[in-house]
Amino acid sequence: MWKEFKEFITRGNVIDLAVGVIIGAAFGKIVNSLVEDIIMPPIGLLLGKVDFTNLFITLSGEHYNTLAEAKKAGAATINYGQFINTIVNFLIIALCIFIVIKQVNHLKKEEPKAAPTTKECPHCYSEISIKATRCPNCTSILTENSNEPVKR
Numbered sequence: 001m002w003k004e005f006k007e008f009i010t011r012g013n014v015i016d017l018a019v020g021v022i023i024g025a026a027f028g029k030i031v032n033s034l035v036e037d038i039i040m041p042p043i044g045l046l047l048g049k050v051d052f053t054n055l056f057i058t059l060s061g062e063h064y065n066t067l068a069e070a071k072k073a074g075a076a077t078i079n080y081g082q083f084i085n086t087i088v089n090f091l092i093i094a095l096c097i098f099i100v101i102k103q104v105n106h107l108k109k110e111e112p113k114a115a116p117t118t119k120e121c122p123h124c125y126s127e128i129s130i131k132a133t134r135c136p137n138c139t140s141i142l143t144e145n146s147n148e149p150v151k152r
Contacts, residue, residue, distance in 0.1 A: 031096065035089045055081025 008014060036053075044051055056067050057078045064070035070077050118127045124138035134141050 027096075028093065031093050032089055035085060035092055039092070040085060040088065052081040052084050055079075055084070 040052055054066050056070060057080070058064060058070055059076040059078065062073075062075060064073065064075065067077065067079060067081075117130055119130045119132075120126070121128050121135040121138060121140060121142070123140040124135060126135065126137045128135055128137070132142060
């Protein structure tokens with residue numbers, strides 16, 4: 001069992017997955033900071049100095065100035081402002097991942113295949129030059145643009 005576990009752990013795809021999770025967690029923190037500290041404040045300012053983190057509804061009907069006050073009082077709240085922040089975070093993360101994957105795919109783009117230099121003789125099935133008009137093996141006359149023999 002230990003040997004199988006060791007083989008499983010040392011497979012490349014398991015290690016790649018672990019690295020991806022660790023980098024993804026760090027990337028998530030960066031995106032959270034981007035959204036909460038850079039993107040949301042100007043959006044809140046444009047919408048009349050709204051702080052999305054303090055948008056909430058208390059279910060008891062009592063009024064609290066901030067979400068922190070409501071939580072400190074133990075009030076049940078619906079935190080739709082934090083939900084808005086989470087949606088914006090998700091959209092930005094998805095956009096960043098899309099851009100990264102698009103760039104990786106662009107770098108991996110395969111070279112275009114070279115034009116074929118040979119063709120198959122339709123009579124003897126040997127490989128001949130694509131420019132050949134007569135097969136050097138069976139001496140069949142070929143049309144200029146195809147493998148079909150000339151009809152006489």
